[in-house]
């Protein structure tokens with residue numbers, strides 16, 4: 001994945017937490033959307049059944065993935081589209097670049113797509129002399145700032161409006177007195193710039209929220225209408241989707257389109273839902289390409305526990321409720337997929353070999369808020385815990401202090417006598433550290449605790465000693 | 475009713491008063507309690523740190539110990555340990571493809587209950603005759619709240635405690651930042667979460683913060699103590715165990 005920051009989560013989060021403006025922006029934004037989501041979800045008495053239905057549809061689709069993908073290919077071809085298979089980022093970028101080149105385009109317009117961020121498409125296009133222009137407002141902001149998205153749905157969640165104003169002044173050569181930081185004024189600047197691009201650029205690139213095997217229909221769900229412009233105005237449309245986005249039938253959208261907007265933007269229905277099937281003479285793009293991207297996904301599918309991560313419909317509800325994301329923000333995850341879903345998806349897609357990938361499953365207090373809101377019921381805490389096991393397996397071979405400590409503790413816990421001896425040893429061992437029944441300073445990796453928190457000291461009598469004394473042996 | 479007590483290694487070693495209060499309370503409510511001495515740890519810390527082989531051994535050991543008991547229920551004053559047993563014991567066995575062990579784990583899981591849900595849902599009691607004349611706020615630990623779905627069981631019990639003034643806690647559903655080794659591995663993020671939690675607790679003007687899990691209370695209490703706030707943390711069992719005569 002091109003936007004991968006090799007810094008471990010712990011280090012990156014530490015830096016992010018030192019930025020008070022970032023914490024304020026994030027806290028404000030996530031709290032607002034959290035409350036709104038609760039309200040719109042409460043309107044549906046059958047929300048839990050909808051979640052069950054969503055989970056069932058995805059489970060079924062993943063079980064039948066090879067068959068569904070072939071069916072999708074056939075349906076798209078029948079409708080006049082072309083289907084390309086890309087096993088990794090390099091292949092996908094080559095496919096897209098060569099289509100763009102065949103039309104002699106120097107610019108392409110893009111509707112927000114995390115999948116294209118995953119493969120680093122913009123950079124790849126630039127290398128072949130093509131400029132990709134982001135048309136989603138927030139995505140444009142991030143692009144102009146030479147920054148990276150920090151949220152799946154609100155890529156510029158880490159920026160406030162005065163920061164955005166500064167950026168626009170610089171990027172579009174506007175005089176300070178001509179632009180306020182009113183959201184409407186800012187949007188107007190972007191609109192004027194983008195309108196001209198929509199009308200002149202011949203090739204558009206999109207992602208896909210869903211693709212229907214039965215009919216070959218592809219769907220993009222968005223808020224601004226800029227996506228609709230990309231999908232309808234240019235002559236050529238290229239859509240790139242991860243293979244896990246396929247759904248068996250059109251009617252599956254009934255469930256998904258109820259789950260997605262409520263979970264993502266906390267709306268009953270998002271403003272723009274585009275559905276298109278192949279090409280139509282004299283209406284919309286006259287050439288349609290669908291790129292099916294694997295890039296590690298079949299490997300994830302092979303893992304019985306981890307494969308649930310492929311059910312994700314990228315709503316970002318798990319980010320908004322995550323207390324860890326709220327504090328440290330999206331960049332700390334060092335990947336295009338931030339937050340709880342990123343913590344389980346990134347390490348599976350890229351493999352667990354790097355220190356960065358290994359740190360991600362540990363970037364959670366396992367509070368379970370993500371699982372509670374996930375519209376397709378991905379048990380994120382379960383996968384986190386499971387992946388931690390995979391990380392430890394990966395690390396075997398070289399000595400580490402934590403591993404040695406936990407292994408010897410397990411050995412102690414395997415025998416009640418050893419355990420009691422350890423209790424006594426702890427009582428004696430703490431003497432140099434304990435003052436007034438508390439421990440305020442420890443060495444080594446335990447300083448992580450005692451820098452901001454006291455620990456209770458070990459009392460004279462354990463519970464089992466009390467029981468022995470008062471209740472006799474059990 | 476005959477029950478087995480799983481006191482947990484943390485309570486046994488660091489918070490014996492919670493175990494003692496649990497025994498006092500449940501005996502007062504008419505339970506006959508056994509305490510299998512062979513019990514040690516449920517393996518939660520090992521699981522959450524990624525040591526699955528060791529976890530599996532501890533799961534097997536737990537099952538060996540508690541299967542010998544003839545009690546109707548296993549009761550524990552710790553939401554996260556009960557969540558470990560109910561939710562993760564079967565999963566750990568499944569991940570290891572040990573179906574025989576998984577079947578055994580499911581049996582034990584089905585009869586293991588957290589203290590407050592045991593009192594409210596099984597004993598069908600909401601007033602346990604307790605007396606605790608303090609301003610108290612309740613921290614609903616994540617495992618109790620989300621994995622076990624304790625709902626309002628703890629609140630029902632607290633509302634019936636005489637002398638107790640229950641102070642509502644803002645953002646009560648958000649995590650305190652403990653998360654086991656998370657607090658040590660990601661100390662900055664964990665401390666940021668703890669600070670917000672402490673601010674909400676101090677805003678309630680309570681002098682006591684209670685909860686059903688001493689691991690979270692150790693974390694919150696450790697922060698409150700470091701800041702010299704004067705607010706203390708007390709396990710729910712200790713509040714419910716106090717009666718007028720013994721207060």
Ligand code: SF4
Nearest residue numbers: 312313315316318374
């Ligand atoms: S994991 Fe679930 S909650 Fe998170 S983005 Fe994906 S679908 Fe949404």
